[in-house]
Amino acid sequence: MKKLIKQKGIKIHFQIVNYGSDLYKKSVSLREEVLRKPLGLIFTKKELELEKEHIHIAGFYGHELCATALLAPHGDELKLQRVVTKAHLQRNGIGTEMMRFCEEYASKHGYKSIFCHAREAAIPFYLKNRYVLEGEPFEEEGLQLHKMRQVRSPFRRCFASFSLKS
Numbered sequence: 667m668k669k670l671i672k673q674k675g676i677k678i679h680f681q682i683v684n685y686g687s688d689l690y691k692k693s694v695s696l697r698e699e700v701l702r703k704p705l706g707l708i709f710t711k712k713e714l715e716l717e718k719e720h721i722h723i724a725g726f727y728g729h730e731l732c733a734t735a736l737l738a739p740h741g742d743e744l745k746l747q748r749v750v751t752k753a754h755l756q757r758n759g760i761g762t763e764m765m766r767f768c769e770e771y772a773s774k775h776g777y778k779s780i781f782c783h784a785r786e787a788a789i790p791f792y793l794k795n796r797y798v799l800e801g802e803p804f805e806e807e808g809l810q811l812h813k814m815r816q817v818r819s820p821f822r823r824c825f826a827s828f829s830l831k832s
């Protein structure tokens with residue numbers, strides 16, 4: 667942790683929250699604020715229903731909900747979606763910590779990789795977190811998106827294979 671967070675000495679922690687719980691509802695509000703409202707959109711009932719099967723991650727700055735994301739299983743892969751950090755806390759390393767949490771979840775639960783459909787503006791963030799671009803960009807709901815996939819760190823690969831053998 668750096669800058670403001672390091673100065674204040676407040677720890678960030680992440681947890682999985684249950685679909686439909688109060689923390690899930692707060693996470694939906696946060697991502698709606700950051701991802702959808704600027705486009706004049708909300709999350710529809712149908713979209714939220716589909717999230718029943720997904721893994722919901724919430725990050726806390728002290729007691730304050732500061733970040734959220736979800737992981738949607740696709741066979742032996744996870745699709746990372748709805749990734750946000752609260753606006754006034756961005757560029758403090760929270761998103762990066764959340765990517766580590768997701769990677770650990772994937773590793774522990776035997777998923778082979780994590781991919782996402784990144785918005786243009788978020789590409790530098792994913793590149794910094796060891797994601798690489800895959801294929802051609804495409805358009806969805808008026809946004810230019812790029813498929814990106816995380817390359818696991820050699821340490822985690824080695825650790826995962828050691829755990830499986832032992």
Ligand SMILES: CC(C)(COP(=O)(O)OP(=O)(O)OC[C@H]1O[C@@H](n2cnc3c(N)ncnc32)[C@H](O)[C@@H]1OP(=O)(O)O)[C@@H](O)C(=O)NCCC(=O)NCCS
Nearest residue numbers: 749750751756757758759760761762784785788790791794
């Ligand atoms: C993308 C997002 C989740 C990143 O969260 P964050 O907590 O700010 O990320 P971090 O502080 O861990 O950033 C790590 C690195 O990523 C890069 N990065 C992050 N945001 C960036 C931006 N807006 N522009 C350029 N580089 C960026 C930087 O290299 C940064 O390191 P630095 O601050 O030392 O330069 C956050 O900016 C966000 O919520 N954006 C709006 C929603 C969004 O676009 N989500 C992604 C949808 S695909």
